[in-house]
Amino acid sequence: MLTAITIKPKQEFNFFQDKDCKMAEGGEKQLLKDGSDADFDLTCTPCGEDNIREEAIKYCPDCQEYLCITCSQHHGRLKATKRHVLVDKNAAKQCLVVAKAKCHYHQDRDIEMYCKTHDMVYCVMCIATEHRLCEGVNKIEAVSKSCVNQTEIQQLLYETKKAKDVLSVTVNKQNGNLTSIDKQRKVIQDKLDSTEMKLVEHIRQIKIRTEDSLNEKHASLKEKLNLSIGQTSCKIKDLEENEKQLQTVTNLDIQQQFVHMKLMRKAATDALNLQTSIASDGTFSLYYTSDTNLDSLVMAANVLGQVISDDGGKKVSEPKRYRIKSKREINVKMDNDASRCRIMDICQLPDKHILVADSGNNKIKELNVDYLIINVCDIEASPRGICFISKNEIAVKMANSKVQFISTKLSNLTKTRIISVADGGLYGMICVDDGIWLSIADRIYIYNTAGTLAKKINNNDIFKNNVKITCVQHMAVSGDMVIVTNASDGAVCLNKDGTVLRELQDGKLVKTRGVCVADDGTVFLCGYTSDNIVMFNKDGKCLGELIAADPGLKSPINMLFDKVNNNIIVTCDFNDNIYIIELE
Numbered sequence: 001m002l003t004a005i006t007i008k009p010k011q012e013f014n015f016f017q018d019k020d021c022k023m024a025e026g027g028e029k030q031l032l033k034d035g036s037d038a039d040f041d042l043t044c045t046p047c048g049e050d051n052i053r054e055e056a057i058k059y060c061p062d063c064q065e066y067l068c069i070t071c072s073q074h075h076g077r078l079k080a081t082k083r084h085v086l087v088d089k090n091a092a093k094q095c096l097v098v099a100k101a102k103c104h105y106h107q108d109r110d111i112e113m114y115c116k117t118h119d120m121v122y123c124v125m126c127i128a129t130e131h132r133l134c135e136g137v138n139k140i141e142a143v144s145k146s147c148v149n150q151t152e153i154q155q156l157l158y159e160t161k162k163a164k165d166v167l168s169v170t171v172n173k174q175n176g177n178l179t180s181i182d183k184q185r186k187v188i189q190d191k192l193d194s195t196e197m198k199l200v201e202h203i204r205q206i207k208i209r210t211e212d213s214l215n216e217k218h219a220s221l222k223e224k225l226n227l228s229i230g231q232t233s234c235k236i237k238d239l240e241e242n243e244k245q246l247q248t249v250t251n252l253d254i255q256q257q258f259v260h261m262k263l264m265r266k267a268a269t270d271a272l273n274l275q276t277s278i279a280s281d282g283t284f285s286l287y288y289t290s291d292t293n294l295d296s297l298v299m300a301a302n303v304l305g306q307v308i309s310d311d312g313g314k315k316v317s318e319p320k321r322y323r324i325k326s327k328r329e330i331n332v333k334m335d336n337d338a339s340r341c342r343i344m345d346i347c348q349l350p351d352k353h354i355l356v357a358d359s360g361n362n363k364i365k366e367l368n369v370d371y372l373i374i375n376v377c378d379i380e381a382s383p384r385g386i387c388f389i390s391k392n393e394i395a396v397k398m399a400n401s402k403v404q405f406i407s408t409k410l411s412n413l414t415k416t417r418i419i420s421v422a423d424g425g426l427y428g429m430i431c432v433d434d435g436i437w438l439s440i441a442d443r444i445y446i447y448n449t450a451g452t453l454a455k456k457i458n459n460n461d462i463f464k465n466n467v468k469i470t471c472v473q474h475m476a477v478s479g480d481m482v483i484v485t486n487a488s489d490g491a492v493c494l495n496k497d498g499t500v501l502r503e504l505q506d507g508k509l510v511k512t513r514g515v516c517v518a519d520d521g522t523v524f525l526c527g528y529t530s531d532n533i534v535m536f537n538k539d540g541k542c543l544g545e546l547i548a549a550d551p552g553l554k555s556p557i558n559m560l561f562d563k564v565n566n567n568i569i570v571t572c573d574f575n576d577n578i579y580i581i582e583l584e
Helices: 069-075 089-093 124-130 140-147 150-251 254-281 292-300
Strands: 005-007 058-060 065-067 097-099 113-115 120-122 137-139 324-331 343-348 354-358 363-367 373-378 383-390 393-398 402-407 414-420 429-432 435-440 443-448 453-458 475-478 481-485 490-495 500-505 512-517 523-527 532-536 542-547 556-562 567-572 577-583
Touching: 058 069, 058 089, 065 069, 113 124, 113 140, 120 124, 137 140, 150 254, 343 556, 343 567, 354 383, 363 383, 383 435, 393 429, 429 475, 475 512, 481 512, 490 512, 490 523, 512 567, 523 556
Parallel strands: 343 383, 383 429, 512 556
Antiparallel strands: 058 065, 113 120, 113 137, 324 577, 343 354, 354 363, 363 373, 383 393, 393 402, 402 414, 429 435, 435 443, 443 453, 475 481, 481 490, 490 500, 512 523, 523 532, 532 542, 556 567, 567 577
């Protein structure tokens, strides 16, 4: 199918033409006759790219190029350009050629049709596939005469200029913003450099004080050893003198012999006593024991501080109205499990895999995105909580009041270090800003990853407005907010400093234990006794039940919002299955 070309007389108004004849510019590369070595004024554009001057005889409006005889022939043979219609060079030279606009979606087709329903122009292929049912579909020539006039064109030019001016202002603003964040980055970098210098100087001072202690203790031991060596050397000399005298004692009278023998025996006895005394002191040594708290604190830190970016306050999408699409069960009991499964807690890794804490069998089990077991790690005591700590590390709260850290590097679950905590036998464990929050009866203890207790949050000191937490259960993080289930009819929302923001309550919840949060801020709470799941929006308004009392969801303990599959994973007490709630 040949591409249509319009050749308009000069007196007719041409929307694409201006006094500078810009349509022929760009690709044409006009070379004017210089009067010395050429007898033609238009050269072939492709040949000119190789510094060859050939006279142009044709013009391609689609490519906006002048062509010589040879290039014109090749242009008609190439698959990409054989449908291009070439025109005489003189028509192009006089700016009378207007190439038809190409379809945005089908770039090898001309725009030939108009759709009144969408008030837009399309190619024939677009009309055939997307606009068959639209009204007012006509060829361009049938509607253009009545729709195009100079007034409308001038208005369109004005609107185009206005839009360009608005975008120019926006670009200037964005450039200013770019300069601003560059300055902010420098300020932060300066602070980081300053912090580094302070830390290095502080470590240097600690090292100096430790070296002073080393030198002092070394000098003390050295002085004692030199004193002992001096005393021993003197005794050796005394014994040597006595040895000489003993060889001549026979020349003395009997009384002098008796005196010297007694003195020699005392010297020998003193020497043996000195050796016994030195031996009892043992070997002097210097030892160095590093400060494990200092090492743990430094090595546990991943960053010097938090860098927060603000995207300009883009509006958050409205919360979704979640409904159940399907529900299915996944069995997580292994062949070598000695007891019935009791999945106390659940978390998700950055690689989207799921980890479940099986308290019944003292195991951590890793599930892939299809919820199949691919890894397992035996734990020394019943795991009651599990949370993601950093890129390659998780923490497990055990009933023996210890927290076991596990590395997830190289697709393995490898136990590493252990810290002691106040009470590991209760539900509830999350990581908030590098701090581990643990449920301890009616309070929350916050530990750093080195095992140091950093803070306690309890009813008497923090909770206000008569809000009480009778028994802290599972917790979840939503932005800057921590949601704490209350073993009652809902949960309490706290700031990270422990102050109360709001309560989430609904009478349908009985003994609330599990909690999870969707990406849009919707909070899901499950009732351990009521066997249901209730939804709340981010402002605390109850959105109703996702699942009403369900015999197939007996005694739910905790939940996880699976961001990959848009599912809620529910774990139930004394149950070999986890429940996958697919949402719509």
